[in-house]
Amino acid sequence: MKLGVLALQGDFREHRISLEKLGADVSEVRLPDQLDGLTGLIIPGGESTAIGKLMVAYGLLDAIRGFGQTKAVWGTCAGAILLARDVGNHQPLLDLMDITIQRNAFGRQIDSFEIDLPVPFLSPSQPDYHLTFIRGPIITHVYGGARPLLSLPDGRIIAAQQGKLLATSFHPELTDDLRFHRYFMEMSSSEFEN
Numbered sequence: 001m002k003l004g005v006l007a008l009q010g011d012f013r014e015h016r017i018s019l020e021k022l023g024a025d026v027s028e029v030r031l032p033d034q035l036d037g038l039t040g041l042i043i044p045g046g047e048s049t050a051i052g053k054l055m056v057a058y059g060l061l062d063a064i065r066g067f068g069q070t071k072a073v074w075g076t077c078a079g080a081i082l083l084a085r086d087v088g089n090h091q092p093l094l095d096l097m098d099i100t101i102q103r104n105a106f107g108r109q110i111d112s113f114e115i116d117l118p119v120p121f122l123s124p125s126q127p128d129y130h131l132t133f134i135r136g137p138i139i140t141h142v143y144g145g146a147r148p149l150l151s152l153p154d155g156r157i158i159a160a161q162q163g164k165l166l167a168t169s170f171h172p173e174l175t176d177d178l179r180f181h182r183y184f185m186e187m188s189s190s191e192f193e194n
Helices: 012-021 048-057 060-067 078-083 179-188
Strands: 002-006 025-029 040-043 072-076 084-086 097-102 113-117 129-133 138-142 147-151 157-162 165-168
Touching (some): 002 012, 002 179, 012 025, 012 040, 012 179, 040 179, 048 060, 048 078, 078 084, 078 097, 078 165, 097 157, 097 165, 138 147, 165 179
Parallel strands (some): 002 025, 002 040, 040 072, 072 165, 084 097
Antiparallel strands (some): 097 138, 113 129, 138 157, 147 157, 157 165
């Protein structure tokens, strides 16, 4: 299994390190031909408008859109925004997931926060997962083939999945807990059934 991390802007290095800790063969993706041979791709947090413009400039928008039709793609924070069909403003989007996202839903950088929540779909008997939100988006609407995976106690959706596509509002790469990265590796395998 060979996985990629989009390495145009944002915290791609942290995702690469998390996957390597799990034994994955990981490459940084900056050009369309670097998607060849990958079974999954992570689009990291960062600034979604900047990442989108860079994807257009490097010919990656259509390439990743095609890749995501059959392969696993996980977007964290800005990456989740890029996976959505609607974010309420005009910017380059992959338009892959049946979700609507509100950008910067928790406010400015100073409003970043952390919370511990159970993640039963990952490991029902394990301790709560420590979630880090940095100017994070909220998934405001899930429809079509997508389904919500995780919500805050107030009901706001922070993770959704559609087949081999995964969107999370938070940053699992900023913790030592590798359960989300392990789940993505499972999603990237040919045996994965949703």
